[in-house]
Amino acid sequence: MSQAKLDGSKSEGGASFSEAARAAVEALLAPVDAELTRRYPGDDGSRQPVHTVYVPADAFAADTVRSWGAQALAAFDAHAATPAQLALALGVADDELLADVHARVRAKLEREPVEDLRIDFEDGYGPRPDAEEDAAAVRAAQLVAAAAVADGTAPPYIGIRIKCMEAAVRDRGIRTLELFLATLLAEGGLPAGLVLTLPKVTYAEQVTALVRLLADFEQRAGLPAGRIGFEIQIETTQAILGADGRATVARMIEAAEGRATGLHYGTFDYSASCGVGAAYQSMDHPVADHAKAVMQVAAAGTGVRLSDGSTNVVPTGPTAQVHAAWKLHHDLVRRSLARAYYQGWDMHPAHLPTRYVAVYSFYREGLAAASARLAAYVAKAGGDVMDEPATARALSGYLLRGLDCGAVDPAEVTELTGLDRKQLDALAGR
Structure with missing residues (x-):
């Protein structure tokens, strides 16, 4: 089509769109264009970790990452020292690709065993006397600052999971967050890879509450507006479907006002809230697939990333028991990757070998x-x-x-x- 026709001259049939009609279309769609840009900015291009490691606040120490790496390597060397042993454990072919993956995973465990670490003040920590949790929050911040700001030994992403915004624990969670952030500032500033996690969200207003607190903290601390983001954990049925029949998780992303960095599926809390028996609570249960599909559609295009949950089957004990747990974990991680869930939770150091074997195989097979x-x-x-x-x-x-x-x-x-x-x-x- 010629530029003349694009500029509004008559078509061969003698008719054309009027300038008024075109202007009306622009006026009609300008707000839509702006809304699409605001709501669906796309991915920001930063690195997404392949997992999040959870460590109770009272167990977190200066050598936690190094210790996890050492334990992961010890398990790998004890139960899958060769590609052939790894193939036996996972029920896969012992071939050149697996040999390459085996070597790369061992190097990864030596170099960067943990990509994202969350210091847990919620379920993994539990209720404690206020003075004890106050001290733990300050200590956690000091250790994070020493690793992330002072000596550079922290993983790329690190932060805390606070208690939720429900009435019974709200004040305690807010207090812990306040102490943690204030101490980080006093110790040198917020690390670039800082991540906060808000658990057990049921209503969008709980997300709004955290936004208001963070905005107030930023203003009082002289930080840029929007500097502090957070993940939203999807652990309740109300987070997926509200009482009004709407998809609550989409409202939560909107309520975060651009601060939501991720949606993390909570395997066991969500399964339990659906009435699934303990023996059947898993990342591949139908209720999990439904919740994660809703999360996926709600987050698509928004720049909010997705993370799957975890398995509670720990790879410890004799080799046969470790291999069985490894195969379960490996297969679940591969299943998540195929469904575009590129991140998940790891709850034990011995989960790290199969996390990386599954991830590395996924990318090398399709390279x-x-x-x-x-x-x-x-x-x-x-x-x-x-x-x-x-x-x-x-x-x-x-x-x-x-x-x-x-x-x-x-x-x-x-x-x-x-x-x-x-x-x-x-x-x-x-």
């Missing part, structure tokens, strides 16, 4: 195919699959996630795709 499809898309060369721009974004995002966690290397991605990190970011819409 060649994803790279070929993306290269063909960029070259407009077609290939076996004709991909759309949305799929190119997904392919780029897949490769970027693999790069971020160390499953794939920049050089091999560039060799396979002809693209560097900056170009991948652009294709991913970052």
Whole structure:
């Protein structure tokens, strides 16, 4: 179509859209355009951790990350010292890919065993005398500041889970948050990877309450507005479906006013709230799949990330018992990854080997195919699959996630795709 026709000249049939009609369309859709931009900004391009490790506040120490890494390596070496032993544990093929994954996972456990750490003042900590929790909140902040600000030994992401906003524990949770943040400021400032977690949310107003507190703290501390974000834990049925029949989780994202960084599924609390018996509470139960599907749709395009829950089957004891727990964990993590839940919770050091084996296998198995499809898309060369721009974004995002966690290397991605990190970011819409 010629530029003249785009500018409003008559078409070959002698008719055209009037300038008034076009102006009316612009006036009608301008608020919609603004709303789409506000509500659906997309991913911010920062690294998403593959997991969150939970440690009770009273058990958190300066060497927690190092200790978890050492325990994870000890379990790996004791029960899967070779690729063949790992293949036996997981019921997979002992091949060249697994040998590569085995070596990469061992290096990961030595280099960066924990990507995200949450110091738990909620279920993992429980009710304590006020003086005891006050001291624990200050101590946690001092340790975080020492690791994140002073010596750089903290994981990329670190923070606390406070008690929820329900009346019985609200004051205690607010007090702990206040002490933790104030101490961080006094010890050198808020770390770049600071993450807060709000559990057991049932009403959007509880999210609004935390927003108001954080905004007040930022103003009084001279921090930029919106500096402090937080995750919302989805652990109750009311968080998925409200009494009015609406999807509450979408209202919670809106109530966060841009501060929500993630939605984390709470396997056991949510399953229990649905009446699921203890023996059947799992990440792959139908009630879990329903909740996570609702979370996924609510978060799509908003920049709010998703995290699956955990398994409570701990890989300890004799080798056969460890292997059984590892296979369960590995298969659950792979299931989550296939469903676009790229993060989950790990509750024990011996879960780390299978977390990384599952994640690394997921990205390395699909590396060649994803790279070929993306290269063909960029070259407009077609290939076996004709991909759309949305799929190119997904392919780029897949490769970027693999790069971020160390499953794939920049050089091999560039060799396979002809693209560097900056170009991948652009294709991913970052």
